Amino acid sequence: MASNHHRNLLLPVDNPTLPVWQTNPHPLHDHRSTEELPETCDVLIIGAGFAGVATVYNLVNGEDIGGTSELSVVILEARGACSGATGRNGGHVRPDHFGTIPTYAKRFGLKAAEEFAEYEIANFHAIKKLVRQQKIDCDLVVTRTCTAFTNQRTLDKYKPNYEMLAGLPYMDDFQFVIGEAxxxxxxxxxxxxxxxxxxxxxxxxxxxxxxxDSALNTGHVNLQTHTPVIGISKAPDGTLVVKTERGFIHTKKVIHANNGYVAGLLPEYKHSIIPCKGICSHITVPEEKVAPLLTNSYIIATTDNGMDYLIPRPDGSIIVGGASHMFRADKHQWYNNTDDSILIEAVKDYYDGYMQRTFQGWEDSGAKVKELWTGVMGYSYDSLPHVGDVPERLNQMILAGFNGHGMPVIWLAAKGVAEMIRKGTAFEDVGLPKIMKTTMDRILAAKNGPEGGDIL
Ligand SMILES: Cc1cc2nc3c(=O)[nH]c(=O)nc-3n(C[C@H](O)[C@H](O)[C@H](O)COP(=O)(O)OP(=O)(O)OC[C@H]3O[C@@H](n4cnc5c(N)ncnc54)[C@H](O)[C@@H]3O)c2cc1C
Structure with a gap:
């Protein structure tokens, strides 16, 4: 099992809180494809979250990016498979039209912002198609996502953003209602x-x-859980040597898909991708009670800079998280913090009675928090993920910095990275938004700018 002897390396803790999603662990959760580590591979992926797994899947299964591949791939995961942010998130696949898109519009112009918004919508459609085609049992529900404003100041801040974007084609899907209704x-x-x-x-x-599972079934992938990477060096023949407590692996290419922990192995990203904690809960209704059906997913803007996110589950229970307004000021509880073994003190009672006080008709529902957990996100200094070749490090790529918002961003980025590896295609030619390319300029802007950038 992973030890914490290398804490200065920014490794995940061994005893994270337990999210509802992982209460029935998958048979591959603690899987090791072979007893010993393989000595060599073509591509080595660090991290078995959405980014790492989607990259592996596209490397070995991506029919539409050049047929099946003969590459040998190793995936090293510090804890159990999918035990990081992906296995403890809110389950919301929600293009974020009004969070980051207006920021991008102000910074890079409306065209670049539109490209990013369309990219997130394309991710949503690609996931929907993948789930249907591969018959993936994962409770995917297509829904309307509703942003409800109960705070006048937040609404006043939001309206100009809406007006700025209102003419863009994707806004045809959008409805905005102000007033009593x-x-x-x-x-x-x-x-x-x-x-x-x-x-x-x-x-x-x-x-x-x-x-x-599907990637492992191709026979080209070796998964090693509970095997943190603790160093990377160059061999005289130009290959890379990846170090773990269980031995070394020689590889032609390394993909850093370890999100909030990326700076442990790539210290130049220390200011660019910062581990930040979030909290999430699972709320259930007792069998003898009936609660109104929620047909939307939600963002609920209750106070200044305060947002909760919520999805109803097909079994009638609710996932709700957010509440950052309650702990934002207390930086040590969440900022630059990788300890997802403890809850965030300031909000551990926040979700008690949440449904009763927030939704009409839920007053007598008896809704109660069943599970409460924390997770570590990779918050990006400039709000944008870092994707592509790591500057000045030959044969190393990165796919990280997805904030609290990786679900509608990661799939096509991973597919793009897989295409870059399989076909030698340049970042610019795989159809990803240009602004998410990792560059030395972005790294230096984070290093030399005010602490925390867009995060604080
Ligand atoms: C509480 C919470 C709620 C969220 N809600 C949502 C939501 O509703 N919608 C949404 O879009 N996004 C949400 N997010 C964000 C989303 O989960 C992330 O953006 C996304 O999962 C990131 O995926 P990833 O693969 O990059 O990172 P991760 O899933 O964190 O995967 C990285 C993996 O790398 C491993 N690792 C780290 N260091 C090493 C090492 N040295 N060696 C080997 N392995 C290593 C980790 O153990 C981890 O498994 C939420 C996040 C949290 C924490």
Whole structure:
């Protein structure tokens, strides 16, 4: 099992809180394809979350990027498979049209922002298609995602963003209602306005474990769980030597897909991708009670800079997280913090009674928190993920920095990275938004800019 002897390396802790998704571990959770580590491979992936697994899947199964591949791939995971952010998230596959997109529009222009918004929508459709084609049992539900505003100041901040983007074609799917009807349309008590568009919810752990299983079944992938990478060096023949406590692996290529922990092995990303904690809960309704059906997923903007996210599950239970406004000021509880073994003190009681106080008709539902957990995200200094060749490190690539928002971003990025590896295609030619390319300029801007950038 992974030890913490290398804590200065920014490794995941051994005893994380248990999210509802992982209460029935998949047979591959602690899997090792072979007893000993293989000595060599063509491509070595660090991290078995969405980014790592989607890259592996596309490397060995990606029919539409050049047929099946003969590459030998090793995936090293510090803990159990999918035990990081992906296995402990909110299950919301929601293009974020009003969080980061207006920031990108102001920084890079409307065209670049539109490209990113369309990219997130394309991810949503690609996931939907993948789940249907591969018959993945992962509770995918296509829904409307409703943003309900109960706070006037947040609504005032949001309206100009809406107006800025209103002419873009993807906004045809969008509805924005201000005034009295908002409360009955959204079902959220005290809603002053609400907006909605198409999104999905998913059981993230089941989704990823299915992809992992399918990749392993090709016979080209060796998975080694509980095997943290603790160093990377160059061999005289130009190959890379990856160090673990269980031995060394020689490889032609390394993919850093370890998100919040990336700076442990790539210290130049220390200011670019910062591990930040979030909290999430699972709320159930007792069998003898009935609660109103929620047909939307939600973002609920209750206070200044305060947002909760929520998805109803097909079994009638609820996943809800967020509440960062409650702990933001107390930096040590979440910022630059990788300890997902403990809850965030300031919000550990926040979800008690949440449904009763937030939704109409839930007052007597008896809804209660069943599981509560934390997770570590890779927050990006400039809000953008880092994807592509690591500057000045030959044969190393990165796919990390997905904030609290990887579900509608990672799939096509991983597919792009797999195409770059399989066909030698340049980043610019795999159809990814240009602004997510990792560059030395971005790394230096984070290093030389004010602490925390967009995060703080
Ligand atoms: C509480 C919470 C709620 C969230 N809700 C949502 C949501 O509803 N919708 C959404 O879009 N996003 C959400 N996110 C964000 C989303 O989960 C992430 O953006 C996404 O899962 C990142 O995937 P990843 O593969 O890059 O990282 P991870 O899933 O964290 O995978 C990285 C893996 O690398 C492993 N690792 C680390 N260091 C090493 C090492 N040295 N050697 C080997 N392995 C290593 C880790 O153990 C981990 O398994 C949420 C995140 C959290 C924590």
């Amino acid at each position: 908002a409360e009955s349309i959204s079902g959220v008590k005290g809603a002053l306005a609400c907006s909605s568009y198409t999104a999905a919810s998913v059981f993230p752990y089941k989704f990823i474990m299915h992809l992992l």
